[in-house]
Amino acid sequence: MTSLSRIxxxxxxxxxxxxxxxxxxxxxxxxxxxxxxxxxxxxxxxxGTCEAAxxxxxxxxxxxxxxxxxxxxxxxAPATLLTVAFEAPAVMTKAHHLLVSVPSxxxxxxxxxxxxxxxxxxPIKLPGSFARTAIPxxxxxxxxxxxxxxxxxxxxxVAELGLFxxxxxxxxxxxxxFQFIPPQRYHGTLVPRAVMRLCFFxxxxxxxxxxxxxxxxxxxxxxxxxxxxCLLDLAVLYSPYTARDLRASYASGxxxxxxxxxxxxxxxxxxxxxxxxxxxxxxxxxxWAKMPGYGLFASAAALLFGAxxxxxxxxxxxxxxxxxxxxxxxxxxxxxxxxxxPPVVWTLGLLLAMLPKQLGYTQVDSIxxxxxxxxxxxxxxxxxxxxxxxPVARIDLVLHLLFAVWFLMRPDVLPGWAIVSLILxxxxxxxxxxxxxxxxxxxxxxxxxxMRYTGEFVPTTSTTxxxxxxxxxxxxSRFPWVCSDESYxxxxxxxxxxxxKSQAASNIVVxxxxxxxxxxxxxxxxxxxxxxxxxVGGDLWPGIPTDLQxxxxxxxxxxxxxLLFLTTxxxxxxTGYQRARTLLLAWPLFLNAPLxxxxxxxEGRYYGAVGVAILVAAVPLLFDPDFYRALxxxxxxxxxxxxxxxxxxxxxxxxxxxxxxxxAFHYWTPFLDASRSSWGVVR
Amino acid sequence: MSxxxxxxxxxxxxxxxWLLWSQYLDLARLSWWYNSTNVxxxxxxxPDYDLTTLPWxxxxxxxxxxxxxxxxLTTSDEPYGYQAFATxxxxxxxxxxxxxxxxxxxxxVTIGIQQGGEWIAINSSQSTGPFSGLNSALLGFxxxxxVTIANxxxxxxxRVTIKSLRLYLRR
Numbered sequence: 001m002t003s004l005s006r007i008x009x010x011x012x013x014x015x016x017x018x019x020x021x022x023x024x025x026x027x028x029x030x031x032x033x034x035x036x037x038x039x040x041x042x043x044x045x046x047x048g049t050c051e052a053a054x055x056x057x058x059x060x061x062x063x064x065x066x067x068x069x070x071x072x073x074x075x076x077a078p079a080t081l082l083t084v085a086f087e088a089p090a091v092m093t094k095a096h097h098l099l100v101s102v103p104s105x106x107x108x109x110x111x112x113x114x115x116x117x118x119x120x121x122x123p124i125k126l127p128g129s130f131a132r133t134a135i136p137x138x139x140x141x142x143x144x145x146x147x148x149x150x151x152x153x154x155x156x157x158v159a160e161l162g163l164f165x166x167x168x169x170x171x172x173x174x175x176x177x178f179q180f181i182p183p184q185r186y187h188g189t190l191v192p193r194a195v196m197r198l199c200f201f202x203x204x205x206x207x208x209x210x211x212x213x214x215x216x217x218x219x220x221x222x223x224x225x226x227x228x229x230c231l232l233d234l235a236v237l238y239s240p241y242t243a244r245d246l247r248a249s250y251a252s253g254x255x256x257x258x259x260x261x262x263x264x265x266x267x268x269x270x271x272x273x274x275x276x277x278x279x280x281x282x283x284x285x286x287x288w289a290k291m292p293g294y295g296l297f298a299s300a301a302a303l304l305f306g307a308x309x310x311x312x313x314x315x316x317x318x319x320x321x322x323x324x325x326x327x328x329x330x331x332x333x334x335x336x337x338x339x340x341x342p343p344v345v346w347t348l349g350l351l352l353a354m355l356p357k358q359l360g361y362t363q364v365d366s367i368x369x370x371x372x373x374x375x376x377x378x379x380x381x382x383x384x385x386x387x388x389x390x391p392v393a394r395i396d397l398v399l400h401l402l403f404a405v406w407f408l409m410r411p412d413v414l415p416g417w418a419i420v421s422l423i424l425x426x427x428x429x430x431x432x433x434x435x436x437x438x439x440x441x442x443x444x445x446x447x448x449x450x451m452r453y454t455g456e457f458v459p460t461t462s463t464t465x466x467x468x469x470x471x472x473x474x475x476x477s478r479f480p481w482v483c484s485d486e487s488y489x490x491x492x493x494x495x496x497x498x499x500x501k502s503q504a505a506s507n508i509v510v511x512x513x514x515x516x517x518x519x520x521x522x523x524x525x526x527x528x529x530x531x532x533x534x535x536v537g538g539d540l541w542p543g544i545p546t547d548l549q550x551x552x553x554x555x556x557x558x559x560x561x562x563l564l565f566l567t568t569x570x571x572x573x574x575t576g577y578q579r580a581r582t583l584l585l586a587w588p589l590f591l592n593a594p595l596x597x598x599x600x601x602x603e604g605r606y607y608g609a610v611g612v613a614i615l616v617a618a619v620p621l622l623f624d625p626d627f628y629r630a631l632x633x634x635x636x637x638x639x640x641x642x643x644x645x646x647x648x649x650x651x652x653x654x655x656x657x658x659x660x661x662x663x664a665f666h667y668w669t670p671f672l673d674a675s676r677s678s679w680g681v682v683r
Numbered sequence: 684m685s686x687x688x689x690x691x692x693x694x695x696x697x698x699x700x701w702l703l704w705s706q707y708l709d710l711a712r713l714s715w716w717y718n719s720t721n722v723x724x725x726x727x728x729x730p731d732y733d734l735t736t737l738p739w740x741x742x743x744x745x746x747x748x749x750x751x752x753x754x755x756l757t758t759s760d761e762p763y764g765y766q767a768f769a770t771x772x773x774x775x776x777x778x779x780x781x782x783x784x785x786x787x788x789x790x791x792v793t794i795g796i797q798q799g800g801e802w803i804a805i806n807s808s809q810s811t812g813p814f815s816g817l818n819s820a821l822l823g824f825x826x827x828x829x830v831t832i833a834n835x836x837x838x839x840x841x842r843v844t845i846k847s848l849r850l851y852l853r854r
Contacts, residue, residue, distance in 0.1 A: 002688070007693065008691075022703075179714065180717035182717065208692065
């Protein structure tokens with residue numbers, strides 16, 4: 001190495017360290033904003049009363065603590081006035097600012113000590129749309145209460161309310177640098193874009209950093225970087241300064257929905273479990289649509305981080321999800337270090353950390369990606385052990401335990417688990433007993449537990465029928481049906497004698513859906529093709545992209561990136577270079593994603609595992625010189641794949657559009673009479 | 684070959700340094716801009732220059748009429764042509780801030796500050812109606828700066844009344 005190289009490498013290593021430090025700092029700066037949402041408020045006891053819009057109806061006020069000294073206050077019925085009294089005179093003397101945010105325009109009136117009733121101070125018009133406002137309190141007279149009057153009688157909601165000594169940290173975060181940039185622009189655009197640029201710089205710089213150092217620190221640093229990137233995303237999506245922070249969002253959103261809804265089901269299960277009421281969402285009600293794992297995950301979050309309130313529990317669960325994702329990535333990079341060079345592992349780990357995520361949602365789909373990462377990590381360890389001719393018995397046990405964890409969360413892993421197990425243990429079929437025993441233990445255990453409540457023995461969920469039915473209506477068609485629980489329940493009530501959420505009802509729906517498939521095979525083909533195209537067009541990276549990802553996707557579209565990775569996988573398979581390894585690591589693409597092409601896709605939220613798998617399978621190949629040599633050596637196979645991919649890239653969407661427009665094919669009924677199907681009505 | 688590799692490594696190191704510095708500089712400049720415009724919003728009553736004290740020179744506007752503290756301007760047909768400018772000495776100032784209040788009657792207009800032939804602060808309106816703005820910029824080493832008004836109407840002539848325009852120089 002020349003002295004020029006040495007100087008350059010030293011400089012790049014220094015810049016790498018600096019860039020990583022900045023990335024980590026940027027995310028860590030947002031911890032309080034994301035998980036707490038506001039500085040501690042003054043401990044004024046808040047009590048509310050309301051005046052119902054109709055004189056004969058009653059009106060009650062609910063006060064929910066969001067964080068220390070910050071509350072959500074709401075009426076349970078249409079009201080003309082909501083009055084909030086502050087019952088701590090000693091605290092009130094310290095209060096100088098009122099924090100308030102409301103969803104719709106509302107007039108704020110003051111009540112103070114020297115006037116019993118309406119305010120002598122001018123009322124304030126609050127703008128609505130959850131904009132946070134910090135209002136200086138009148139200095140001359142202590143405020144005892146405030147009233148909120150909507151423009152029209154309606155249920156009154158005050159999304160945030162608190163008393164503070166000063167406004168520091170309420171309307172903008174406290175930053176040592178760049179403090180004059182408004183938070184929306186700073187957090188929403190500038191920081192994510194700057195961090196994205198730094199991330200890409202570290203990918204180049206990693207190839208110049210001493211490999212031994214990178215190998216040693218990759219797992220730890222990437223876990224911390226991942227934690228930081230997760231927080232950057234959450235700070236954009238749940239910024240307290242620009243929209244609603246995580247706590248206020250949950251208090252005004254999922255907490256107001258019926259128990260057992262998508263985002264609160266596991267929280268109710270955890271709360272009730274910790275209060276000794278079993279893994280149920282309400283008295284005598286066990287989830288018909290969920291496995292038990294995510295409720296247990298939320299319970300673990302409550303035990304680890306404390307959950308005095310429901311809002312605390314939601315926040316604790318999101319925090320555990322972020323830690324789990326980061327930890328899983330750390331473990332993966334450690335395992336991946338056995339197969340690939342440190343800079344390649346850095347690149348792969350960073351890309352995985354930069355993917356759009358669903359970590360702000362307290363639903364099981366949010367943690368499927370990290371579970372898949374753990375499984376892929378274990379497969380890396382197994383591949384490395386095989387290459388070094390070491391025994392894999394323990395690795396196999398861990399691998400199947402991780403598959404079992406996925407099954408405990410969601411049953412869609414079963415086909416993939418079964419086929420991967422058959423492939424891995426083809427030469428030693430006795431090992432198949434491990435997955436069989438684990439799957440049976442979970443399935444039978446859950447079925448036995450649920451049986452007490454439902455009277456049915458169902459080892460997984462009772463939603464196969466609902467999911468298959470829903471899947472039919474997620475693609476454009478002239479069928480007048482919609483994908484919703486309500487329409488499923490209505491059909492079950494009208495056509496079966498069974499309880500709406502029962503397995504018996506689901507079985508009948510499954511049979512009826514199969515009959516529909518035979519009645520309209522064209523629609524089934526259109527459905528599978530449409531969902532497959534949406535999947536590879538970008539849906540397989542679910543979650544809400546922020547500017548951290550959008551700034552990349554605006555330059556290279558998601559579809560193009562996915563096409564690159566799929567082409568790489570296809571080239572490896574066609575040329576035989578690392579074929580088994582690549583296909584094994586990409587297993588969710590072949591054995592998990594297609595399930596959702598015939599069942600409910602829900603806009604891709606179930607694809608978390610697929611998104612990480614194609615990166616793990618493809619990215620290392622792109623940095624492998626031997627891969628390119630293999631492509632040149634087997635040029636016919638390479639050319640065939642490239643031509644095939646080109647034809648697909650050019651023709652796949654036009655074919656899709658042609659299929660959608662071709663009614664003769666779409667609504668073709670060659671086998672069964674359409675009038676005998678429950679859903680055989682075309683608009 | 685190894686020497687070439689060494690130069691390539693140095694080039695990447697330099698690019699990294701530039702990236703880190705430029706990210707910092709961009710954010711620092713933006714933060715400074717927000718701060719200076721905030722200061723401008725609460726600016727003192729007496730600016731360094733205003734509409735009447737700026738030494739206007741016209742390019743070729745149809746009407747340039749300064750009366751009772753307001754400027755009525757009808758531009759030429761040239762879609763983005765300069766209409767009027769006022770060249771003033773920086774006198775050691777490092778920051779220039781501009782605050783204006785106008786009413787666009789037809790077409791659109793651009794108001795801003797130039798230094799060395801480049802716009803360093805620019806506000807444009809392409810629609811009719813009230814057009815107010817404040818902007819600020821760090822001044823370069825040149826001794827003078829220009830307050831410039833330009834047409835911004837691809838279709839041709841514009842007409843605007845500038846009710847007030849204040850220039851603040853900070854040292």
